[in-house]
Amino acid sequence: MARASIRLWVLAAQLIVLMLTPASYGGTRAQSAMQQLVQASLPLLPGFLVLSALISVVLVRIVLAAASELGVSQFALNLLIRTLVLELLPLIAASFVALRYSLVAANALGHERSYTPLDVVPFCSACVFAVLLLAVSGALLASVIAYVSVYGLSVWGLASFNTLMAQIFTPTVMVVLGCKTLLSALAVAVVPFSAVADGLVPRSDLVVFARLMAILLLIELLSLVSNYY
Template identity: 40%
Template sequence: MISRLPGLSLPERAWGVVRRWALAWWRILYLGAVVCVLVLSPSSYGKVTRRALARYLYLDTAPVLLGFTVLAALISLVLTRIVVVTAISYGLSRYALEMVIRVLVLELIPLTAALFVAMRCTIPNGTQLALLRQSGHLARLSHAGADPVRVELLPRAVAGVFACITLAALSCVVALVLAYLGVYGFSLAGLPSYTRMFGHVFAPAVTLVFVMKTVLFSLAVALIPMAAGLYDTGERTQPDSELGGLARMFAVLLLIEIVSLVGNYY
C-alpha cells in the first residue's frame, strides 16, 4: 500500500544521491587545495597557529609512536619467520627476504600506518571539528575576523600528515633491520647480499611510487575526516556523517593502493 505522504520519485532520489556525492568530493578537493596554499603561506604561521600546530604535532605523534613501532616490529618478526620457513620448505630461500621487503615495507606498513593514524588521530579530530561547528565556535571565529580553516583545521591536518609519514618511515626502518636479523642473525656476513637486494627492490621508479603513495595516504587520512567535520550539508534527513567520510577515506586509500600496485608490478 502506498504511503499517504508524498515521497520523492526514483530519479529525484538518484539525483539527490549523485548531488551529495559530487558535493562531498568537491569539498574534499577544494579543502585540500586550500590547505596546501595555507601550508605554503608564511602568514599562516602566526603565534596562535604555531602554538596549536606544536600541540597537535606532539599529541598526534608522540603518544602513538612507541606503540605502533612495537606493533610493526612484531608484525615484521612474525611475517619474516613465516615467509622464510615457507620459502625454505619449497627451496626458494633466496627469494624469501626480497618477498618480505616487498610485502611488508612497500605495501603493508604504509597502509597500516595510515589506518592507525586515521583511527587514532584524524577521525577524532574531524569529530572535534564537527562539534566546534555545531556549537557555533567556527562561526564566532569567522565573525571575529579569524579564518576557521587556518585556526582550527590547519594544525590538525598538518599534524595528521606528519604523524602518518613519521610512523611509516620509522616502522619501515625497524622492519628492514628486523628482516635482516630474522634471516642472517647478528652477523655482518649477509650485509653485502642484503644491500644488493635492497638496491634491487628499491629501484628509482619503485622508490618514487613508495614515497608518493605514503604522502597521498597521509593527505587522504588527514583531509577527508576534516572535510566531513568542517562542512554541513544542510540536509537533516541525510547528513554528511562521519560514516560517509570514513567510507570515502577507505575508497581513496584503496584506489591509491591499486594504482601503486599497478605502477610497481605492471
C-alpha cells in the same frame, strides 16, 4: 549530494594548499601546529612500533617457512622487504593515524564550534607528519627484523643485504613509494577535516573512515600498478 561532495573536494584541495603555505603558520597557529605535531605522533609511535613488530615477525616466519619448503629461500628476503616496506606498512601507518588521531580530532572539533580552513591547518599538518613518521619508523624496524631473521645478529650479511636493498629501492620505486606515502598522509589529513573546515558536523566515523579507506586503497592500487606493470 553531488554538490555537497564537490564542495568537500574543493575544501580538501584548499586545505592542501593552505598546508603548503608558510603564512598559514603565523601567529598563534605556529604554537598550535607544534602542539598538534607532538599529540599526533609521540603517543601513537610506541603502539605502532609494537604493531609493526608483531606483523613483521609473523609475516617473516610465514614467508621463511614457505620459502624453505618450496626451495626458494634466496627470494624470501626480497619478498619480505617488498611486502612490508613498500606495501603494508605505509597503508597501516595511514590507517593507524586515521583511527587514533584524525577521526577523533575531527569529530571533536566538529561538535565544538565552526572552524575555518585556516584553523584546521595545524591538525592537518600534524596528520601528515604523523603518517610520514610512523611509516619511516615502521619500515626501519621491519627491515631490521627481516635482516635478523635471515642473517641473525652477524654483520657478515650486511653487504648482501645492502645490495638487495639497492636492487629493490630503485629511483622509480623510491618515487612511487614517496608519492604513495605522501598522498596517503594527505588523505588522512584532509578527508576527516573537510567537513569541519566547512563548519559542518562530520558524519559518523564509520562513514568517514569508509570514504578514507576507499581513497587509501585506490592509492595503493595505483602504486601496485606503477611498481609491477
